[in-house]
Amino acid sequence: MACNRAPAGPDVAALVSQLKSADPEARGKASLAIIPVGEPAVPGLVEMLKSEDPQYRATAASTLFGMGAKARAAVPALAEALSDPGPEMRASVAMALESIGPDAAPAVPALVRALKDREGLVRQRAAIALGSIGPGAREALPALNEASRVDLVRPAAEEAIRKITTPR
Secondary structure (H helix, E strand, O other): OOOOOOOOOOOHHHHHHHHOOOOHHHHHHHHHHHHHHOHHHHHHHHHHHOOOOHHHHHHHHHHHHHHHHHHHHHHHHHHHHOOOOOHHHHHHHHHHHHHHHHHHHHHHHHHHHHOOOOOHHHHHHHHHHHHHHHHHHHHHHHHHHHHOOOOOOHHHHHHHHHHHHOOO
16 A cells, blocks of 8 residues: 655754764765755754854854755844854854845844944955845944945945845
8 A cells, every 4th residue: 555645854853963963074964955954954053053062053054054045033043143252153144144135134233233343254244144135124224334434344335235225
């Protein structure tokens, strides 16, 4: 007797566990396997974002980046992670928010704070993320205008202003 059930999807818990592997290749393979899973994997990745282990946090941020808009449920945790002590992590978090796009609008206040980060790359990535949010980031315009005065951030801030203020 044939069974008419849909094939089982990937074991999300096992994949999240593999994301915590000490082996970088295993982490990379798990990340690539979990990205298409999307929303069902987000809770496990949010938990990793809050880990004491910086490698777990970085792996979670890069995996969420790969998910794009499917990671929208992680926006509050990503906004919180913009205050991570590691500048590379803060930049990765801004990139994850950028990939989520307009659904990352709840993170606008945290991204505005990131425009004043001591690290230029974080400021630049925050401006790019605000631009990807588009008109939903209108409240960021004063901070983007200020950020556009800094050489490193100027192109990203000017592009973000254009994306926020130009109707689609």
